[in-house]
Amino acid sequence: MTIAQTMTAARMHTIGGEMKIEKLPMPTPGDMDVLVRVKACGIVPNLHNILANWPTWFPHMPQPPLPAVFGLDPAGEIAGVGKQVHGLKVGDRVYVNPGRSCGSCRHCRRGDSISCKHYAFQGYFGFSEHAMQTFADYPIGGLSEFMVAPASAIVKIPNNMDYGQAARLGYLGTAYSALKKVNAGPGDAILVNGGTGTLGIGAVIFGLALNVKKLLITARNKTLLEEIKSLAPNRIEIFSIEDGGVADWVMAQTDGEGVDAFLDCNGPGAGHDTFRQGLLSMRRGGIAVDIGAIAGPVEIDVHRLMDRNQRLYGSAWLTTAEGQEMADMVAAGIVDLSIFETKSFPLADVNGAISGIEQRHGGFSNYVICP
Template sequence: MTISQTMTAARMHTVGGELRLETLETPKPGDMDVLVRVKACGIVPNLGNILANWTTWFPHMPLPPLPAVFGLDPAGEVAALGRQVHGLKPGDRVYVNPGRSCGSCRHCRRGDPISCKHYAFQGYFGFSEHAMQTFADYPIGGLSEYMVAPVSAIVKIPDHMDYGQAARLGYLGTAYSALKKVNAGPGDTILVNGISGTLGIGAAIFGLAMGVNKILGTGRDKALLEEIKALAPNRVEVFSIADGSVTDFAMKHTDGEGVDAFLDCLGPGGLHETFRQGLLSLRRGGIAVDIGAIAGPVEIDVHRLMDRNQRLYGSAWLTTAEGQEMADMVGSGVVDLSLLETQSYPLSEVNSAISGIAQRHGGFSNYVICP
C-alpha cells in the first residue's frame, strides 16, 4: 500500500473558528501503533456549535491544544503497522476506538482504562487536565486522511459492514456498554428514555440482539417512536412523554413490579422530571444507567434507592473489547445496521456539515465525513 508523505486534514485554529483544510506530514506509527487510512469519520449534527461552546459549557474538560485535528469516530483500513504489532495487516478494515488512557496506571492495568485520570477522546476532548499528555501522544483525530492510534484501540470489522456504519460504533457502543453493565438479557424488561435518538436507538438494536424480552421506549416524536416499535412489534412498546407519566407507562407493562433496568439517553437539555420518573420505574434491585449526560443537579431520594437495593451508574463510552463484540455481532448477522441512513460529506465540505444538519431522521440518521 502506497502511503503519501503528506496528507490533508481539517484543523481548528481558534475556538468557534472554521476548520481549515491544510497539508500536514503523514504521521508515523510507533512500535505499538497502527496507521489508519481514514475512510469515514462520524460526526454529530451541530458539532460546530458544540466545539464553539465547549470551553464555556465544560471548562473542566479540555479541548486539545490548538491548532488541532478533530474527529471522534474514525473507520478505515490499516495502512502501516508498528514493528511490535501482530495480528493485523495492511488493508484490514477497522474501527478506531478514540478512548485513550495512559496504559500503565492501576486502573489501566486491571482493564478499566475509562477510569484512568489521563482518559481522553482522541480528536475531541479530555475528561480532566491530566488529558494533555494524552493529546500530545495522539494529536490527530479522524478528520484527516491518516491517523495513528494504539493497537489496543483497533476493532476489526466484517467485510459487509460499511465504513459509515462502523463510524457509528462509538455512540452505538455507549448504549451497548450500558446494557452490559445491567446484564441485559432474556427475561428482562428495560426502559429507555430517549429511545429514538442517537444513543437510544443503539439500546433498541443491541437490546433486541441480546435477547431482552421487552423494551419500553420513551420520546417526544410519536412518528419516530412508531418506527422504533416496528423494529420488533411484539417486544417493543413506546410512549410519548407528552401523554403522561413515564412511571405509569412502565408499571402498566410490568404488572406493577417495575423494570429490571433503566437507561437514560436524554442529553444535557433533558427534563429532570423525566429522569426521575425513570428511576421510579425500577423494580426492587433494579439498575439505572445514565449515558445521555443530563445536566445539572437532579433531586434523588437516595434513601429509597437504598431501601430498594437499587443502583445508579454513570457510564461513559465503551471499551475496545465491547466494540469488537459489537462488530462480531454484525459479522454473525445477529445485528443488522442497514437501518442507519448514512449521509456522507467530503472533507472539503466539513464546515458545512458540522455547522448544523437541518434534515434529521432521529437516531436513524448517520452523518460521516469521508476524507
C-alpha cells in the same frame, strides 16, 4: 500501500471557528501503533457544541490545543503497522476506538482504562487536565486522511459492515456498554428514555440482539416512536412523554413490578423530570444507567434507592473489547445496521455538514465525513 509525505486534514484554529482544509505532515506510527487511512468519520448533533461551547461549559475537561484536528469516530483501512504490532496487518478494515489512557496506571493494568486519570477522546476532549499528555501522544483526530492510534484501540470490522456504519460504533457502543452493565438478557424488561435519538436507537437494536424480552421506549416524537416499534412490534412498547408520566405507564406495562433496568439517553438540554420518572419505574433491585448526560444537579431520593436495593451508574463510552463484540455480532448476522441512513460528505464540506446535521431523521440518520 505507498504512503505520501503529507496528508489533507480539517483543522480548527479558533474556538467555534470554521475548520480549514490544510496539508499536514504524514503522522508516523510508533512501535505499538497503527497508521489508519480514514474512510469515514462519524459526526453527531452535539459536535457543534463541542467545538464552539465546550471550553466555556466544561473548562475542567480540556480539548486538544489549537490548532487541532478533531474527529471522534473514525473507520478505515490499516495503512501501516509498528514493528511490535503482530495481530494486525496492512489492509485490515477497522474502527478506531478514540478512548485513550496511559496504559500503565493501576486502573489500566486491571483492564479499567476508562477510569484512568489520563483518559481522553482522541480528536475530541479529555476528562481532566491530565489529558493534555494524551493529546500530545495522539494529536490527530478522524477528520483527516490518515491518523495514528494504538493497536490496542483497533476493532476489526467485517465485510458486511460498511465504513459509514462502522463510524457509528462509538455511540452504538455507549449504549451497548450500558446494556452489559445491567446484564441485559432474556426475561428482562428495560426502559429506554430518549429511545429515538443517536444513543437510544443503539440501546434498542442491541437490546433486541441480547434477547431482552421487552423494551419500553419513551421519547417526544410520536412518528419516530412508531418507526422504532416497527423494528420488533411484539417486543417494543412506546410512549410519548407528551402523553403523561413515564412511571405510571411503565407500571401498567409490567404488572406493577417495574423494569429490571433503566437507560437514560436524553442529552444535556433535557428536563430532569423524565429522568426522575425513570428511577421511579424500576423494580426492587433495578439498575439505572445514565449515558445521555443530562446537565445540572438532579434531585434524587437516595433513601428510596437504598431501601429498594437499587443502583445508579454513570457510563462513559465503550471498551475496545466491547467494540469487537459488536462487530462480531454484525458479522454473525445477529445485528443489522442497515436501518441507519448514512449521509456522506467529503472533507471539503465538513463545515456545512456540521452546521446542517440538525436536519436529521432522529437517530436513524448517520452523518459521516469521508476524507
